[in-house]
């Protein structure tokens with residue numbers, strides 16, 4: 195057993211047990227996730243790329259890792275901090291334990307840490323850089339190392355055979371967005387955000403802008419093309435996709451102090467007054483005041499801090515959500531958002547071709 199240290203940007207230190215004898219310090223943006231389950235989805239969700247994730251629930255890993263809940267092929271996080279990581283897995287679907295998975299994939303993790311203390315420190319001081327190391331050592335950079343998602347290859351992949359053709363713009367998409375769309379019986383072509391020009395030729399009936407890591411403003415070079423797409427066919431934005439839609443129409447985004455990451459965030463539908471629980475994972479948020487200069491208007495808000503959770507366009511069939519309707523992990527209360535989107539698609543289909 196070797197000791198290891200988590201050191202935050204301001205020098206605050208937490209001692210624990212290191213997964214191995216770390217030769218080099220591991221640096222990343224530190225964030226906390228409050229769900230009791232869903233660690234497999236969190237570790238493999240590309241939105242977490244490059245981040246060190248603290249799980250606030252004290253026992254992580256007891257149902258192991260299975261073959262069905264990966265949100266991408268590989269772990270995306272830079273490191274993991276837990277109080278207790280189960281040694282063995284107990285679940286009929288488990289194919290390996292969390293500990294073995296993290297070792298196999300060479301993801302550094304620190305256990306025996308008072309994760310609730312770490313969370314309080316993040317809540318007080320905000321999201322910032324942190325280091326996992328064999329010795330106490332401060333982050334070298336004070337800058338958050340956001341990365342724009344690196345797409346692998348420029349191949350456009352098509353899935354399913356439905357009558358409606360949906361383009362899923364991939365900013366670092368979770369598998370479950372594609373899965374839920376396919377379950378609705380549509381055909382989906384995944385287009386990397388670097389290949390937007392391909393959309394004109396595909397002439398889709400609808401477009402979904404996916405989740406993804408980093409600062410939405412990194413998508414600046416793509417915004418004019420995205421605006422053209424949004425003006426051409428019904429669109430749904432999810433998390434980063436929602437933020438990018440806001441930016442494309444001229445609104446602004448800003449950073450929350452410590453973000454929303456968990457599986458029980460209450461969101462209110464401003465049209466119906468209905469509140470539903472959502473899965474969330476974001477640092478950035480659309481600045482509500484900046485909507486004044488656009489034709490976008492809020493349709494959802496977060497019940498806890500009143501932050502903006504969704505947008506609709508005044509006259510275009512454009513809908514977006516800061517939360518994750520595809521869940522994984524978390525409640526499936528917001529799955530109907532896919533139906534609302536597909537209803538817009540079906541209403542528009544035939545009326546007017548993609549322009």
Ligand SMILES: NC(=O)CC[C@H](N)C(=O)O
Pocket residue numbers: 241404405406407408409410432433434435475476477478479
């Ligand atoms: N899940 C996401 O798409 C995250 C969006 C963005 N990277 C944020 O942190 O706000």
